[in-house]
Amino acid sequence: MTTNPANDPPAWATRATHTAFRNRWLAVEIDEVELPTGAAYEYTRLLSAAAGVAVIGFNAAGHVLLEREYRHGVGQVVWQLPGGLADGDADLRAAGLRELREETGHAPAQVNDETVRYLGSVWDNPGFGTAISHVYAAWGLERVSDTRRDPGEFVALHWVTPARLKEAVRAGVIRDRVVVAAVGWLVLNGWM
């Protein structure tokens, strides 16, 4: 879908910025910007520590590996994909497979361009900041090791059929943008 940049709204100019809050997980920055009209405007941005990476994996029977995890952000147990932060990883695919292995003990029997494919990426909220999740699909998952989870990770694994997964997304049982997007990309590619 090509666009003519001349038809796009102009970018804003940032005149000054200051950090209103920062810890190891995120920073809140207040930008003083100049709008296209020339007016001054104050804009609150969130900077997150690292990109997210997640993997939607299928076993030999074609079932999908999902997680139930308590997420303190929303204060409930949610359906999600194995994944985590790509802490300084140059290779996002490797980071995704590492998170998959650590959280679930599973890995694809072979790793190549046919068995592990990049699906796409989604921003958490392009109005708030640059936080983004990159999502891969992997086929031929096998149990290869014990899990090795972070201190705050308590995860129950579930294998579900593609039909049940698609229905759970359609019906709103699943609300994590990463799972919803992954199912959309797989369907649009004809891979599920």
Added chain:
Amino acid sequence: MTTNPANDPPAWATRATHTAFRNRWLAVEIDEVELPTGAAYEYTRLLSAAAGVAVIGFNAAGHVLLEREYRHGVGQVVWQLPGGLADGDADLRAAGLRELREETGHAPAQVNDETVRYLGSVWDNPGFGTAISHVYAAWGLERVSDTRRDPGEFVALHWVTPARLKEAVRAGVIRDRVVVAAVGWLVLNGWM
């Protein structure tokens, strides 16, 4: 997709919480929680001002109304749907149609349960906070009024075919989770 709650990981107990930052757009809260292991843990949460609501609308020719808008969060012009914050709106559908009309000057010729349908909702990031977007689909869009945009809204409107929209999501041209999810829900429902 039913689950046995007995198989779910337990929720965490919040022992104390304090607000580390707050302005009109968001708050950062630090929770002192007790993990299921009994260990103490500090967790950073984001509280956003209001839920988001967006509308993916079709005109009589079946084309979809998209926006190009500069979003200062990511610092670029992005593809997105008409929408905004549901500021205290009890009726999310009405809030979505109001945002649609204000940002684009368009509305469905008729508003009923056939012409405006709830598609679903996605969290920005269930690990960070409760920020959520609710998405509706509307059919029969017509130009009904001038636009009335917020001071920081500079929007270019585009009508695209469903085929081009699906390809743009599949190929990663569109990365806003709301658009990606909307396309997924429409396809899973057989509505696009």
